[in-house]
Amino acid sequence: GCPLPTRRGIGLGVGFGLIxxxxxxxxxxxxxxxxxxxxxxxVAIRAKIQDLGLNTVAKxxxxxxxxxxxxxxxxxxxxxxxxxxxxxxxxxxxxxxxISSLGFMTHHVILLAVYFGWTSLATYVFSAGVAVGGAxxxxxxxxxxxxxxxxxxxxxxxxxxxxxxxxxxxxxxV
Numbered sequence: 273g274c275p276l277p278t279r280r281g282i283g284l285g286v287g288f289g290l291i292x293x294x295x296x297x298x299x300x301x302x303x304x305x306x307x308x309x310x311x312x313x314x315v316a317i318r319a320k321i322q323d324l325g326l327n328t329v330a331k332x333x334x335x336x337x338x339x340x341x342x343x344x345x346x347x348x349x350x351x352x353x354x355x356x357x358x359x360x361x362x363x364x365x366x367x368x369x370x371i372s373s374l375g376f377m378t379h380h381v382i383l384l385a386v387y388f389g390w391t392s393l394a395t396y397v398f399s400a401g402v403a404v405g406g407a408x409x410x411x412x413x414x415x416x417x418x419x420x421x422x423x424x425x426x427x428x429x430x431x432x433x434x435x436x437x438x439x440x441x442x443x444x445x446v
Contacts, residue, residue: 281416289428296432313387314440321441329445336434344426351376352413373406
């Protein structure tokens with residue numbers, strides 16, 4: 273089972289998550305959105321929101337809450353508890369961190385390319401950020417022996433992503 277949370281693991285996880293979420297929101301809302309960076313990706317983002325039938329704030333918030341709470345836990349369980357933990361049995365700690373983080377990143381490259389395009393530098397810069405986050409979360413899991421810190425951190429980052437998405441599509445909600 274999952275070990276009980278430790279204060280250190282939770283504090284570091286929440287701290288890292290708040291730093292990353294704040295940086296993402298600041299970068300997106302104070303710089304990238306005003307300069308039109310999201311104009312093209314917004315077309316695909318808005319289409320996805322409409323395809324999912326998320327035509328009210330409540331529906332969008334429910335999906336965002338699911339992703340922030342549940343999907344992030346499932347990803348942490350898979351990438352940190354299963355993949356990273358198993359890799360530690362076969363390779364060095366640093367190699368396990370790198371390999372599991374690159375795997376975590378690869379699965380996000382595809383998602384980012386859907387919205388930003390395969391030839392967009394943003395797809396790969398943001399994917400590198402995902403790899404760094406995955407490495408921090410693997411390190412934190414190793415340090416705390418608990419998924420709680422990485423999960424809370426991941427939850428905050430996912431909440432920031434959905435907040436940015438809301439700002440790009442708020443006029444779609446009735």
